[in-house]
Amino acid sequence: MPNDDHRPTIFLSYAHADKPRAQRVAAALQRDFTVWWDELIEGGSRFARSIDEALDAADAVVVLWSTNSVESDWVRDEATHARDRHRLVPLSLDGTKPPLGFRQYQIIDLTHWRGRPDAPQMEAVRRAIEAALGQEPVERKPSSAPVTRRNAIVGAGAAAAAAVAGAIAWKTGLLGSSPASARSIAVLPFKNVTGDPSQAFLSDGLTEEVRSALARNAGLMVLAATTSNTVKDDAGDAKSIADKLGVAYLLDGSVQRDGDRVRVGTNLTNGKTGFSEWSQRVDRQLGDIFAFQSEIARSVSNALSVQMATDSPGLGGTRDARALEAYLRGKALYNLAKDADTDRQARAEYEVAIAADPKFALAHAALSRVLASIASQSAAASELKPLYTAAEREAEQAISLAPTLPQGHLALGYSKFAGFMDVRGARPSYDRAYQLGRGDADIVLLCAIYMVRGRRFDEARDAIDRALALDPLNPRTHRAAGAISYASRKYPEAVGQYRRALQLNPRISVAHASMGDALMEMGRLNEARAAYEAEPASMFRLRGLAILEHRAGNEAAAEKAFSQLVNEVGDAATYQQAEVMAQWGKPVEALMLLGRAKVIGDSGLSLIATDPLLDPIAKDPRFQRFVSDLGFA
Incomplete structure (x- = not known):
């Protein structure tokens, strides 16, 4: 878009409920910048097209976060566009924190700003804009010129987003x-x-x-x-x-x-x-x-x-060529995250590496991870405890060989938590892994998941923000961010993150069903049904449909989905069966199934302390004792 006076163009993004305050911000900034905002789109303009053009042309994007705008998909999408271009300048109108994924940037609080263009808050905003543009700060003369149609144009935006690297x-x-x-x-x-x-x-x-x-x-x-x-x-x-x-x-x-x-x-x-x-x-x-x-x-x-x-x-490495080659082959197979076969092939390669060099700590840690992955995703109920026991043993060996290896501590924490529900015992390992591996997105992501499942919500959201900044285009990171928002009961935010994960990888596992869970909690049953039906993992698809159809009053369809869950997945879905019973208003059956899940070592129990689907029994003293006995605070 043209810039009549060759000044930087600022795109103002805000929620329409905040329009009066947005107008004051626009008036304060217009003396130094050309300000675009949607109130002043010329009559007859195609609204969406005008916004897109203005957003692309803007030199910087000033986002006005508030209790209104954090729920706006439009504003989040504009903020995403700005972050991808490194042109984001975030302000808070009322002290509200930005939504998940936007908290790495310093935010300027306008809560106590009263509209003066020369107030310290607005000077800070101008400096932030100049920094975003790579300019040196400049001295300014006071101005009281009004916002005009010539120098004030569009802003308003859409959908949850990836954090940019370096934030x-x-x-x-x-x-x-x-x-x-x-x-x-x-x-x-x-x-x-x-x-x-x-x-x-x-x-x-x-x-x-x-x-x-x-x-x-x-x-x-x-x-x-x-x-x-x-x-x-x-x-x-x-x-x-x-x-x-x-x-x-x-x-x-x-x-x-x-x-x-x-x-x-x-x-x-x-x-x-x-x-x-x-x-x-x-x-x-x-x-x-x-x-x-x-x-x-x-x-x-x-x-x-x-x-x-x-x-x-x-x-944690090795000097043995055979061990190294087998380890790297195993890592390539594990990173495919394709299916049970590639995980089992990776396990075999890691075992070859350890046979060649028993002191290869990274190989022990990697073997622990793949054993736990096989247990959680594809093993029969009878295989769970042996696999998790082996995973714990390999992680302990990795740590004994390389005490400061973050992968070893992470593997030990995961095997204790997912395999044996040793919530308290797992925490030192996760905390040590996070301390040693804060620069590794994969480690930070898994630590964030542990934190939220242990009800450490603020720590989890800070950690996942870090993971998003380190790896903004990884669908697994957005899926984890969605899980953290979902456990925090921030369902619209969760839907946005799951959608982003699916945009990056349409075949990523469990994301469709997880988005269905969040949509169902928002009461958007038709959209939730479509999400469940798109989920390839039958355990989560059938569990979701059994609950959704019950809520929709389609009892025959609900019973059919539950019968399929029991018959096709069996004991491996014991925890998911408990979720269904809780949602169907059958607390005795739900508690019985949770007890069975504990006996067989169902890793689904790691969700129990923050699972919205268990909310119907959350106040039952028997449930609370069960959760406490597992070690959750």
């Missing part, structure tokens, strides 16, 4: 005045130049290990794998890729294998200038790769003048 680091002062201004970095997928596609696991694995080593440095903001990999085939230059990812630096590399020799080239590029800051090319034995990835991390940290923690070379 947390900006808030904490790591990155200066804008999210991509200093020590944020993306590790791009290393290229496999061996000429053999079957060796891709080696370049992919080295990429992950270098990323993990860098993430242990508290002075860096390291973008997670899923988001970094979105530019794998991008033909743009370094500056455009860095801008797209919202980071200051890019690390890329290449891997060429010849037998047990590996040649690795790495290059650190300044995303602002496009010039290389540091590069190297070395030949190593395959078994030396873990030590080498730590050297890369230290070299990058030195290049960025950030002190690197003094971990031993290749924390």
Whole structure:
């Protein structure tokens, strides 16, 4: 859109219930900026098209958060667009916190602002806009010019969103005045130049290990794998890729294998200038790769003048080539998250790695994770306890070999919590994993899930905000954010996060059913039914339909869905059967099934303290004793 006086254009996003206050903000800002807001769209304009054009053209987006706007899908979508472009300036009209996923930015509180254009609050807003635009602060002369149709135009927006990389680091002062201004970095997928596609696991694995080593440095903001990999085939230059990812630096590399020799080239590029800051090319034995990835991390940290923690070379790694190769193959299989077969193949590879090097701590931790994954997703009821017992044993071995390995502590916490409902015993492991692995999005995400299930709602929301900032394009992160909102009874927010997860991966497991749960709690039964019917996992699809049809008064359909749940899934869905009984107003049957779930080790019990579907029996003293006996506060 044209800018008549060549001043920056500000898009004002707000809820229409806040229109009077939005008008005062627009009037205060117009002396220094061209302000667009929807009250002044020219008559006859196509509303949505005008908004889209103004949003795309704006130099910065000022979002007015309030009790009204946090519930607005329009405002959230505009805020998302601004964050993706690193042009978000968030204000709070009444002290309301931004919704989940938008809390990493410093917010300016206008609760006590009385409309004066020269008030300290508005000066702070102007400085924030200038920072978002990358400008130096300027002196201003007082002005009392009114908002005119020429310099005031559109704003109002839509749908829940991904946090941009670098946001947390900006808030904490790591990155200066804008999210991509200093020590944020993306590790791009290393290229496999061996000429053999079957060796891709080696370049992919080295990429992950270098990323993990860098993430242990508290002075860096390291973008997670899923988001970094979105530019794998991008033909743009370094500056455009860095801008797209919202980071200051890019690390890329290449891997060429010849037998047990590996040649690795790495290059650190300044995303602002496009010039290389540091590069190297070395030949190593395959078994030396873990030590080498730590050297890369230290070299990058030195290049960025950030002190690197003094971990031993290749924390938890190995120098055995056979062990390394099997571990990386297992990791590639596990990361597919395809089905039970790939999990079992990953288990076999990890076991080969440990047989080759029994002191390979990362392999023990990875084996623990995959054993617990098999138990929670595909094992028969009789297999649950043996699998979780083995998972706990492998995690303990990982920690004994590498006491500061966050993956080991995370694996131990998960096996204790999901496998044995040892809520109190799991907490030290999760807290230690979070302390050691705050730079790893996967670790932070799983810790956030544990926190919310233990009713630590504020901590969980802070943690998932961090995970969203580290990995904004990972559907698993948004699915977890939805679960946290759902457990917190923030159902519209949950629906937004589940929708975002499905946009990123339409086949992600359980997201359809989870969105159905939130929609059903909002009373939107037809939409919930469609969501359940789209869920491929029969356990969650049938459980959801059994509850929904009962609420809708379709008893025959409800009974049919429940019978299918029992007959097709069996004891593995004991917890889900208890949810149905609670919703059907049968507390005795629900409590009996929960007791059985405890006996067989059903990991669904990890949800029990915050599960909205159990609300009908939540005040029953028998239920409260059961939850307390499990160790929930």
